[in-house]
Amino acid sequence: MPRILLIEDDASIQRFVEFALEDIGAELVITDTVKQGLRHLEQAPFDLILTDLMLPGESGITLLEKRREDPGIAPQTKIVVFSAGLTADVKTQLEALGVWRMLSKPISVMDLLTCVEEGLGSQPPAQVCAPNESSASSASVSLNDLERHAIETHFNGDAQLFLMYRQACLTQFSVDIEAGNLASQSHDLPALRRMGHSLKTVLYTLAEEQGALLAKSLEHLAEQQDLASALHQWGQLRSALQDAQHRHQTKPG
Template identity: 75%
Template structure:
């Protein structure tokens, strides 16, 4: 049975990957830190690594540097960077670190499956590539567009993922409130970074824009504006929970 290591601190994205790969017959190891990921690699080899870049503690870049410095840690293992922060300069840096494939969040189930299947095939593959952004959906059909784009038309998979995310939002709200009260800008930035992808995947476009703005304000170290932006994003999360309350069971 192939083994896949996922290093991702966003529990909603973890669930998305779990749902997408559950029928592949692979063992999926999940951790939210580079430290734990390296421990998994020391215990037993894996066939594919999926990693985010923005992680608590050491970053995905640090992981890649460690793998390059110590190739015996994961010999012949392909690394896929799975991130919403793939700027041109970041892509260049990742290429220099030997990344096999880059996937831009949000990504469709089918694109993720194709990438993983190819990564496990051990066959020669084309040069590093990134996923292309999907065209914007009409306002009246954003949910259907999200189902077709990110879930390969599988409505049940979308609803399962949305239910998991709506439940997670309560935890996110508590964490965001604490970060705001503690004036913790790095935590607010991570919150915005994670939620913008999740909300886009759920067709919550307005919430995704609020999350993106929160990430930017926190990065600019504008604490008052970031705290205000968090309040707006919190309302958007609560609104999503209210609108889809039947999904919460």
Template identity: 55%
Template sequence: MPRVLLIEDDASIQRFVEFALEEMPLDLLIAGSVQEALGLLAQGPVDLILTDLMLPGESGIDLLEHLRQHPEVAGAARAVVFSAGLTVPIQAQLQALGVWRMLSKPISVMDLIACVEEAVGLTSATEDDTNAGKAPSETLSPAEVAAVQAHFNGDTAFFLLYRGTCVTQFAKDIVTGDQAAATLDLMGLRRLGHSLKTVLQTLGEAAASQQGKALELAAEQADGHTSLLYWTELKASLQALMQRLQPR
């Protein structure tokens, strides 16, 4: 059975990948950092390495550099970068590092599945989209309906399941953000903004996603005052989203 190693520190994005690939005949390993990933690679070969770029400690670039210098670590595994930061210079750098494919966040379920299937040599089974077009158990906004089509292959049940896990995670994200804000940990705020902009966009929450992006950019520019302001705004949006979506 093919083995896929996901290197991603954001719990919500981990779950998105888990849900997307759960019906595929493969073993999915998950690491939250480069060091965890190297530890898993030391335990046995994998067929696909799917990595984010912005990670705690060493980055995805650092991992790819290490694998290029020590090819025996990755073996025959293909490397795919899964990131929201694929600028033109970054893409050129990744190509030079021998990356097999680059996927931009947020991604559709079908695009992710197709990439994994091709990478590990699986043939996709033809299935009817039984959830596509079904009436949801609750009324979705036009933006959420668009998100279901763009990222969840029209599967409303999948969207609702994923959204529920994200709402649970938002409470933890708020604690993480408050801790980073209290110590003016700009790298922590940057990582949080980077992750939340993707998760929120995947859920069809465009305005809150833009707040995440603004936080990421302010923290990247080492603007502590503006970063704290943007975190306050993003935190309020997360709290409002949690209140709106909590079970009645």
């Protein structure tokens, strides 16, 4: 069975990848730091690595730099950078470090599947089964236009997959809120920046556009070392997460 290593610290993104790859016929190993990822690579070979760039401790770029310096680190393994921070300069840097593929968050299930299938050299590509009409219709009864667009864009039209992923995210939001409160109380700007970076992608994928904008702003303010504004922005983002939990957990259908 092919083996895939996912290095991603956001639990909601981890779940998205799990949902997307659950029928691919590969073992998915998940870790949230480069340090732990390197330990996994020392223990057994992997066919593909999916890594974020912004991670606690060392970054995804550090992983690529270490592999270039040490030919013994996953020499035959293709590395896919899976990030919302793929600026032109970052892409140039990654190309120089020998990254195999770059995927921008948010991404659709189909695009992620296609990339992984190509990376594994599998044949034929995994088939994503469209939900039957009655199932999709009943699942979409309470969905608005933005949510239906998100389902088509990111979930290959599978409303049930979207709803499963959203429920997992709603549960994770309680953990995110607790972590954000701790970062706010300790004035930990790097942690607030990572929080904004991760939630930005999750909220866009869920069609929570206002929350995604708040998360993007938090990431920017924390990066600019604007503590007072970042703390205020976290308060607004926290309210948006709580509002999403209330709306969707009490929503009929």
